[in-house]
Amino acid sequence: MNPISEKKSHSLVDFNSVGFSYGKMEILKDINVSLPRGKITAIFGGSGTGKTTFLRLMGGQLRPSQGAVNFDGIPINKMSYRELYAARRRMGMLFQFGALFTDLTVFENVAFPLREHTNLSAKLLRDLVVMKLHAVGLRGAKNLNTSELSGGMARRVALARAIALDPELIMYDEPFTGLDPIATAVIANLIRKLNNALGITSVLVTHDVEVSLQIVDYCVVLASGEVVGQGTPQEIRQSDNPLIKQFINGQIDGPVPLHYPAPDYTRDLGVSSEK
Amino acid sequence: MRNNTLFRGMILVGKLTIDGVWKIGSASRFMFYVICRSGMTVRRPRLLLDEIYFAGALSLIIIIVSGLFVGLVLGLQGYETLKRYGSAEAVGTLVALSLVRELGPVVAALLFASRAGSAMTAKIGIMKSTEQLSAMEMMAVDPYSRVVTPMFWGGFFSMPLLAAIFSAMGIFGGYLITVVVIGVDGGAFWSQMQASVDFQGDILNGIYKSVVFGFAVNAIALFEGFDCLPTAEGVSRAVTRTVVTSALAVLALDFVLTAFMFTGA
Ligand SMILES: Nc1ncnc2c1ncn2[C@@H]1O[C@H](COP(=O)(O)OP(=O)(O)O)[C@@H](O)[C@H]1O
Numbered sequence: 280m281n282p283i284s285e286k287k288s289h290s291l292v293d294f295n296s297v298g299f300s301y302g303k304m305e306i307l308k309d310i311n312v313s314l315p316r317g318k319i320t321a322i323f324g325g326s327g328t329g330k331t332t333f334l335r336l337m338g339g340q341l342r343p344s345q346g347a348v349n350f351d352g353i354p355i356n357k358m359s360y361r362e363l364y365a366a367r368r369r370m371g372m373l374f375q376f377g378a379l380f381t382d383l384t385v386f387e388n389v390a391f392p393l394r395e396h397t398n399l400s401a402k403l404l405r406d407l408v409v410m411k412l413h414a415v416g417l418r419g420a421k422n423l424n425t426s427e428l429s430g431g432m433a434r435r436v437a438l439a440r441a442i443a444l445d446p447e448l449i450m451y452d453e454p455f456t457g458l459d460p461i462a463t464a465v466i467a468n469l470i471r472k473l474n475n476a477l478g479i480t481s482v483l484v485t486h487d488v489e490v491s492l493q494i495v496d497y498c499v500v501l502a503s504g505e506v507v508g509q510g511t512p513q514e515i516r517q518s519d520n521p522l523i524k525q526f527i528n529g530q531i532d533g534p535v536p537l538h539y540p541a542p543d544y545t546r547d548l549g550v551s552s553e554k
Numbered sequence: 555m556r557n558n559t560l561f562r563g564m565i566l567v568g569k570l571t572i573d574g575v576w577k578i579g580s581a582s583r584f585m586f587y588v589i590c591r592s593g594m595t596v597r598r599p600r601l602l603l604d605e606i607y608f609a610g611a612l613s614l615i616i617i618i619v620s621g622l623f624v625g626l627v628l629g630l631q632g633y634e635t636l637k638r639y640g641s642a643e644a645v646g647t648l649v650a651l652s653l654v655r656e657l658g659p660v661v662a663a664l665l666f667a668s669r670a671g672s673a674m675t676a677k678i679g680i681m682k683s684t685e686q687l688s689a690m691e692m693m694a695v696d697p698y699s700r701v702v703t704p705m706f707w708g709g710f711f712s713m714p715l716l717a718a719i720f721s722a723m724g725i726f727g728g729y730l731i732t733v734v735v736i737g738v739d740g741g742a743f744w745s746q747m748q749a750s751v752d753f754q755g756d757i758l759n760g761i762y763k764s765v766v767f768g769f770a771v772n773a774i775a776l777f778e779g780f781d782c783l784p785t786a787e788g789v790s791r792a793v794t795r796t797v798v799t800s801a802l803a804v805l806a807l808d809f810v811l812t813a814f815m816f817t818g819a
């Protein structure tokens with residue numbers, strides 16, 4: 280009936296004209312993006328375009344300088360401390376390098392959120408952790424230390440930990456970076472499978488276009504802090520927007536500049552004729 | 555040109571001042587958060603016990619050994635000097651007063667800063683730079699309540715105990731060297747000590763000192779860890795700063811406290 284409730288039923292997270300700056304450096308500009316419930320959305324962008332910043336805005340770890348990020352219809356930056364922590368219990372985040380607790384074993388890492396937020400008996404807790412580890416194929420690794428894990432395994436343990444509390448929203452920060460093709464395929468498969476099995480709304484920020492296009496339902500392309508295009512993987516592949524084409528095909532220099540903003544090159548080298 | 559240098563100098567002074575004020579401000583805010591979020595530490599004493607073990611029990615060896623050596627040296631030096639005035643028995647008083655009033659709290663705090671303080675800074679700094687603290691926050695677990703606050707109170711409660719153990723070991727060291735080795739009369743050693751060390755004036759004041767030092771050292775160590783740049787050098791610089799700043803803070807505070815406690819009385 281009213282437009283807000285309609286929107287609420289369709290998308291779990293909405294960015295409404297969000298801008299974000301670190302000091303004077305503008306990272307994100309006028310972002311309008313909605314993440315549909317139960318779907319996987321990919322946010323594409325090169326290194327340093329503000330992908331991690333985008334996720335931190337969703338988790339309430341950063342506050343937008345302009346606009347608002349709504350989680351289930353409520354602006355995250357207006358939430359009280361309690362409300363924010365309640366909202367975070369409904370989110371899971373897979374950090375770029377896993378961010379496992381290095382002083383705990385694999386089992387204890389996955390058990391951590393359960394121990395903090397529930398009062399399960401030891402038996403039930405153990406069963407739950409084993410189930411989560413089984414879902415990522417690492418049931419056999421539960422007694423290992425985090426230092427004994429490979430990069431791909433560490434990320435799967437982190438994934439098991441992120442889904443320990445059955446979140447409604449899960450955020451993946453560059454889940455494929457630094458993995459070999461097999462480990463990449465394993466993670467990609469897991470992301471799709473978890474989404475189908477649990478109906479979790481997923482958002483994945485990445486610069487790995489090829490793998491991601493195969494598993495996601497919707498894509499948003501960021502360049503220089505702005506949304507330059509969005510659509511289904513099909514639409515993105517066929518887009519004739521030069522910014523998107525440059526990104527998908529991996530051209531070095533195009534409309535997206537290669538260089539970080541800098542003073543004139545000749546001036547920098549001190550060979551300018553100007554005195 | 556000269557103008558320019560002057561101008562730069564002024565800018566530098568201004569910047570240093572602003573940075574300093576900024577840092578004191580953020581440290582105060584940090585400690586305010588830490589103290590406000592102590593609820594979980596009260597509800598889950600297990601967290602506190604782990605940290606007391608980490609900060610206190612693991613520092614025991616260095617505290618015991620150093621205390622013993624400091625006592626041995628004090629005993630030797632004190633005996634050599636007092637002997638000349640024919641009051642070698644007063645060496646017990648000398649050892650006890652130096653330790654209880656000054657050396658116990660101060661040296662224990664310096665050792666604590668380099669043993670436990672540096673470890674706390676490194677632990678928090680690494681957890682920050684590997685995003686473990688962020689991950690905790692995203693799991694809806696407040697890193698202040700879960701990690702920082704128990705560490706703070708664990709260190710805070712350990713400090714006076716360590717200082718007391720340091721002083722006790724020092725007195726024992728003084729006894730060993732003067733009574734057992736040199737042969738000063740044991741009865742006189744203890745009775746003069748008992749007669750001249752005042753519980754209120756000496757022992758309690760020593761404990762107050764170590765409480766203040768415990769607060770300062772733990773606050774500095776945790777703030778430096780939390781405030782560090784999330785890189786390898788960032789963490790290593792923060793650890794260095796913890797040791798240096800704590801040492802300066804302890805010595806400066808000691809002067810201030812001594813001036814208030816032991817003069818004019
Ligand atoms: N704490 C910070 N302070 C200042 N600038 C930052 C900070 N964190 C990130 N940035 C800058 O913000 C930009 C976007 O960072 P980020 O979101 O991490 O990029 P991505 O994840 O896409 O690689 C980068 O150019 C980076 O230099």
Ligand SMILES: [Mg+2]
Nearest residue numbers: 330331375453
């Ligand atoms: Mg990133």
